[in-house]
Amino acid sequence: MRSLAFRLAALSALWLALGLGAAGWFVTETMRRSVEQAFDARLGALLDAAVAGAGFQEDGAPAMLRPPALAELDQPFSGAYWQLTGPDGRIATSRSLWDQRLAEAEATEGVSLSTMPGPRGSVLGVAARRVVPAGADRPLVVAAALDRGPMEAEAARVGRIVATLFAALGAGLAAALALQLLVGLSPLRRARRALALVREGRAERLGIDAPSEIAPLVAEIDALIAQNRATVERARAHLGNLAHALKTPVAVLRNALDAPSPDLAAARAEVGRLGHLVQHHLARARAAGASGLAAPGPVPLRAAAEEIAAALRRLFAGRGLSVTVEGSEALRARIDRQDLAECLGNLMENACTWARARVAVTCARSGEGMVCVTVEDDGPGLSPEDAAAATRRGVRLDEAAPGSGLGLAIVADLAALHGGALALGRSPLGGLAARLTLPGG
């Protein structure tokens, strides 16, 4: 049932079978009825002729005074018969009946029709009528009979012809349908082949001329391929930048160490620079990677903050800090899960590092379709100039404090990347209030 072609074919075949069956049945029945009507008409005509010719002899026996003009009535067992039955039970028959008699039929003033076995295993259609012949004073039962065999054979022949015709029609329609599916779905097969070529690296894009139903899909796939290629190009360029950026410090380092009296201070400084470069490029790699991806799903904000808080309580177990998280469980942010962890981790660890006793994290709604997390501490806080400097990459406010000095700048970058922002201010608790705003989900 997974195949599109199979579904289309199955549905059409079902309708085709139902429709053709019903039409065939209707046509067959109609033909059969007309054949039977013709038979009944012949039977009626024979009865009328027999009634018109029937009468009594002088001795009172029934007799056919003017026989119907039908040659078969004189040939034995020809299939056409008549029989007259008098009120006293005496009987006269056509020569064709020979020594046989028609079974006594219920006869009334009107015509009564019945089917009954006839001579030599035939089946007869019988019409009978009780009449008083012209010039007579007694009633007489006149019966006329015709062999149904030829009529049945004719009806069966018609039925066979109709069935054959309809079967041929059905087969033709099925073939047309199969052809249609084959032709109709061929753009999909072409798209698949083109995609395989792209994957094998033998084509740059699908670039096929597809019908309007499939063209948007082809365009989307081409766009996706282009985007992937751009991402890979960016990554390659970034890797190249990193390698080049590392070359100089490595050269300086080698020279410093190769000298007759190694310049350890210079070497140490270069190692510090190398460390910074790695940090910087790691952060950029994350950002570059994220920008090439599909839109991230909404992440529960408070749960993410609780997770970080639990880790930080363990990390700062010796300090007896109170780390609280508040806000609605229902708030969600449209940001990559790892990026959110990175933002919250940096902000909350920073707060824990500087706090005297308290770190408070609050999740809330923030304006039209936005959510925000505010991380506050009761530490010394930042002056407005320091706050502005802190969000610029690579600036380290206090060399003695742990951390690379990139934390707040990375958060600001990640927030901007996801359509949010980071704002630093003063908290009512006394220390820094870092407010991270993100698109809500």
Added chain:
Amino acid sequence: MRVLVVEDNQALADQLATALAEAHFAVDRAADGEEALHLGDTEPYDAVVLDLGLPRLDGLSVLRHWREAGRAMPVLILTARDGWTEKVAGLDAGADDYLAKPFAMGELVARLNALIRRAHGHARPEIVAGPLRIDTAAARVTLAGQPVRLTALEFRLLAFLGHRIGEVVSKTELTEHLYAQDFDRDSNTLEVIVGRLRRKLGEGVIETVRGQGYRLAAGG
């Protein structure tokens, strides 16, 4: 103080062992997860430095196993991946601190000292017993303001007694925390070290509790 260093990079493991030995730690080493698991299960370490990317069994699994088995020694995680997702996973598994590579050796020693102090319930790096002051962070000892020169083994013994100040520590426990696995103990028996310490610090500093062990008196 005896620590286990679990690191599969030979060069980094050597540097770690050297730096920790200089800071007066007895150091055992494991180069893969299974060896680390076994050592941590059987030896009484005061702290563990655990790399996460290990052959045979990864560091997080080792840590989880230890914590499930009730081993509570402080564990400091070393990792090249310093994303917060990884940090949270490590701390959730039962780590007490983490350090991202590359790191400065001094910071590692300081963090390790802080962890051991925290595990013994001391908030400050300095232990005071009368005129005797033991600075566990700087590995310095002063007696009435005068610096005292101690060997690594002597300092280790004094610091261990200092962390448990006022308590009697059995000889077995002291021995277990004093020596690395492969250390030749013959010429450095407990009694000899205690004797040397008493000569340097004065007879009354370390008390012998007969049949039970030694004690560093809180009053000196």
